[in-house]
Amino acid sequence: MAGEKPSVELCKGVNGLDKVVLRDARGSSAEVYLFGGHVTSWRTDHREELLFVSNKAIFKPPKAIRGGIPICFPQFSSHGNLEQHGFARNKFWIIDTDPPPFPSDSSSKTFVDLILKPTDDDFKIWPHSYEFRLRVALGLGGDLMLTSRIRNTNADGKPFSFTFAYHTYFSVSDISEVRVEGLETLDYLDNLKERERFTEQGDAITFESGVDKIYLSTPAKIAIIDHEKKRTFVLRKDGLPDAVVWNPWDRKAKAMPDFGDDEYKHMLCVEAAAIEKPITLKPGEEWKGRCVLYRH
């Protein structure tokens, strides 16, 4: 497929929802739904899908799409007054045709810029004015780059705080054949034990039961090694100190209406996040959080 022209195309996805399809010159691609600013597909130049999306995913607003890369903002999980994982994943974003320049992002020409701003109704839920700019880009080697820029545009002088995650669902062959590297020996908050703090023991992270952990102060690079597929994902992040690792396993899978009973075997969420220390912005201030996914 080499030699194709890079393209960025707005078209209709499932249930007529708008999506943007990015294709690079070598044939790698990504798809982003305007609903949620939600990446639902990332494929190699051999058309191999790298993200997991449930066969039972409901592409019906306001329910967030199960799989891909939901954006959790301004609240990760259920800690806070807002709905689980905040509202950004349930909103319709628009294409930002005139974003402020990205100083360090000049290598990719295959990208889309989205923007989310609050409506009057949104103020009732979260009384802050903000501009959330999301750039989804395909790099020259087929890597997928997500950059979020969040600005406080409050006119009343008030700061705001938020937590954040790129809730990435990686597609894996078999969860029992997967190992995560980069998080061993770190402290984590266990969401299955009321966020009690523990220290990870052992040299490698493997999976034999449900996991829902927030690793703290993690390195910039995390690897997800799929032995069966002989495939490694590398996640690089910037501005996002924490990393969530989630797999619901069988019992929770059965309780989720938009997730197949056995699908937990074929996915693993590893999420670049800022959770333990919420980000606080004064009016006029901007925060940037970036996550780049590679496949080897």
Ligand SMILES: O=P(O)(O)OC[C@H]1O[C@@H](O)[C@H](O)[C@@H](O)[C@@H]1O
């Ligand atoms: O079902 P949701 O709202 O998409 O959340 C899925 C999971 O997302 C994870 O990031 C959380 O750590 C889990 O606690 C949560 O169950």
